[in-house]
Amino acid sequence: xxxxxxxxxxxxxxxxxxxxxxxxxxxxxxxxxxxxxxxxxxxxxxxxxxxxxxxxxxxxxxxxxxxxxxxxxxxxxxxxxxxxxxxxxxxxxxxxxxxxxxxxxxxxxxxxxxxxxxxxxxxxxxxxxxxxxxxxxxxxxxxxxxxxxxxxxxxxxxxxxxxxxxxxxxxxxxxxxxxxxxxxxxxxxxxxxxxxxxxxxxxxxxxxxxxxxxxxxxxxxxxxxxxxxxxxxxxxxxxxxxxxxxxxxxxxxxxxxxxxxxxxxxxxxxxxxxxxxxxxxxxxxxxxxxxxxxxxxxxxxxxxxxxxxxxxxxxxxxxxxxxxxxxxxxxxxxxxxxxxxxxxxxxxxxxxxxxxxxxxxxxxxxxxxxxxxxxxxxxxxxxxxxxxxxxxxxxxxxxxxxxxxxxxxxxxxxxxxxxxxxxxxxxxxxxxxxxxxxxxxxxxxxxxxxxxxxxxxxxxxxxxxxxxxxxxxxxxxxxxxxxxxxxxxxxxxxxxxxxxxxxxxxxxxxxxxxxxxxxxxxxxxxxxxxxxxxxxxxxxxxxxxxxxx
Numbered sequence: 001x002x003x004x005x006x007x008x009x010x011x012x013x014x015x016x017x018x019x020x021x022x023x024x025x026x027x028x029x030x031x032x033x034x035x036x037x038x039x040x041x042x043x044x045x046x047x048x049x050x051x052x053x054x055x056x057x058x059x060x061x062x063x064x065x066x067x068x069x070x071x072x073x074x075x076x077x078x079x080x081x082x083x084x085x086x087x088x089x090x091x092x093x094x095x096x097x098x099x100x101x102x103x104x105x106x107x108x109x110x111x112x113x114x115x116x117x118x119x120x121x122x123x124x125x126x127x128x129x130x131x132x133x134x135x136x137x138x139x140x141x142x143x144x145x146x147x148x149x150x151x152x153x154x155x156x157x158x159x160x161x162x163x164x165x166x167x168x169x170x171x172x173x174x175x176x177x178x179x180x181x182x183x184x185x186x187x188x189x190x191x192x193x194x195x196x197x198x199x200x201x202x203x204x205x206x207x208x209x210x211x212x213x214x215x216x217x218x219x220x221x222x223x224x225x226x227x228x229x230x231x232x233x234x235x236x237x238x239x240x241x242x243x244x245x246x247x248x249x250x251x252x253x254x255x256x257x258x259x260x261x262x263x264x265x266x267x268x269x270x271x272x273x274x275x276x277x278x279x280x281x282x283x284x285x286x287x288x289x290x291x292x293x294x295x296x297x298x299x300x301x302x303x304x305x306x307x308x309x310x311x312x313x314x315x316x317x318x319x320x321x322x323x324x325x326x327x328x329x330x331x332x333x334x335x336x337x338x339x340x341x342x343x344x345x346x347x348x349x350x351x352x353x354x355x356x357x358x359x360x361x362x363x364x365x366x367x368x369x370x371x372x373x374x375x376x377x378x379x380x381x382x383x384x385x386x387x388x389x390x391x392x393x394x395x396x397x398x399x400x401x402x403x404x405x406x407x408x409x410x411x412x413x414x415x416x417x418x419x420x421x422x423x424x425x426x427x428x429x430x431x432x433x434x435x436x437x438x439x440x441x442x443x444x445x446x447x448x449x450x451x452x453x454x455x456x457x458x459x460x461x462x463x464x465x466x467x468x469x470x471x472x473x474x475x476x477x478x479x480x481x482x483x484x485x486x487x488x489x490x491x492x493x494x495x496x497x498x499x500x501x502x503x504x505x506x507x508x509x510x511x512x513x514x515x516x517x518x519x520x521x522x523x524x525x526x527x528x529x530x531x532x533x534x535x536x537x538x539x540x541x542x543x544x545x546x547x548x549x
Contacts, residue, residue, distance in 0.1 A: 293326025451475030456483030
């Protein structure tokens with residue numbers, strides 16, 4: 001097969017498979033012949049992290065597949081393999097490696113195979129103590145942090161030596177680890193001249209020393225993501241990091257969980273105001289909101305996520321009025337901002353009533369979890385007519401279907417004619433609301449909503465949305481088999497672009513129960529008619545079973 005086409009064609013095939021991130025196809029391609037392996041293996045190892053998604057990780061086969069890949073990568077760092085696999089990696093994901101070690105540790109066959117031969121020195125054990133007992137088979141536990149540190153050290157050192165001594169091309173641009181020791185991280189980054197991004201679980205190790213290493217050795221560094229930044233010196237240490245790396249070099253920064261950023265780090269982050277494009281700050285303490293206005297100059301943002309710590313309790317607008325006003329001005333001036341997410345932020349609706357009316361703000365995605373209820377927000381929402389995705393969770397009782405605020409909300413959403421995704425799963429809408437949305441939002445592909453006592457009559461409204469691919473109905477429903485069957489037949493007759501539609505009915509009433517054989521018939525008919533699916537749940541039945549003998 002390999003001789004029937006020119007080699008440059010096979011190279012193009014490999015490039016296409018890599019672009020489509022088809023790990024399995026590349027893996028099979030590499031096994032055809034040694035010539036094909038020369039083409040496929042560099043591409044295969046450049047996306048090696050996708051192996052976990054291409055196999056059933058719960059199976060022995062899936063774990064063995066990952067173990068073989070990691071074993072080859074590690075051994076290549078000491079020149080013990082036919083190919084320099086670790087030079088082809090783009091992403092050194094030590095967090096994934098830790099999960100693999102945890103998976104293979106209790107399996108004697110996998111563990112023995114992984115650590116046999118030249119890998120024996122990596123089988124490091126913890127000393128058994130009262131706090132660290134051996135396994136049930138009385139085997140010492142693996143020293144996971146020690147093994148991971150040794151592997152990371154070997155790979156980064158080999159990459160450095162290959163680049164310096166042999167002038168070999170290095171693909172490694174991303175480093176990810178759950179817990180990289182403070183005294184180790186600067187050494188690793190100093191070896192990775194091609195490093196562009198660092199993802200780390202514990203952000204407390206990020207400080208001046210790491211920044212100096214990156215500044216002096218990683219000219220292309222642009223991205224820092226931390227799972228949490230927790231500790232008494234985090235604010236000061238992050239500030240030192242932002243001040244030490246070259247100004248206006250950071251494009252992406254995020255914290256996903258606990259976050260002790262404050263006055264110093266937020267002010268220092270503004271030194272990257274011209275370069276910063278994606279910013280995600282979750283777990284913000286109330287004290288951080290006092291200084292959020294320090295980011296006012298960061299107007300090049302394309303994506304912003306702000307999430308307050310669940311325990312935060314403060315009236316932002318009145319308690320820190322200057323910071324609140326600065327934040328309004330800041331967001332209103334972000335003319336490149338297309339994605340905005342605000343979760344659990346006090347006074348978010350008061351902020352949005354002003355920001356959404358900014359004449360140069362054109363959002364494509366708005367994701368909200370509101371805990372306040374400023375009425376004017378609902379009118380301002382209709383100004384963002386460029387929205388393609390709108391996601392709302394709210395504690396606002398004013399959104400009762402009979403309230404004027406609810407009517408204003410539906411009216412504003414109907415103005416968002418470019419919407420492709422509308423997720424108002426916690427918002428109760430009526431049959432008439434659904435009809436209004438269906439008439440106005442003809443581009444919708446995904447719709448999720450709540451409601452009271454809905455039935456076959458709403459199916460005619462759903463049929464008006466010809467582009468729908470997924471619809472999630474959390475309302476209490478009493479659909480009939482006959483009504484759903486007619487709906488399926490009508491969709492099939494329309495031959496529209498909503499072929500493949502999946503309908504999730506999440507709260508079908510027990511007094512209108514659709515039995516499993518009926519549901520299976522409907523699903524089979526939907527699949528045969530337009531390639532779709534119908535999924536029906538009866539939560540009341542589940543609750544009743546809780547009280548059964």
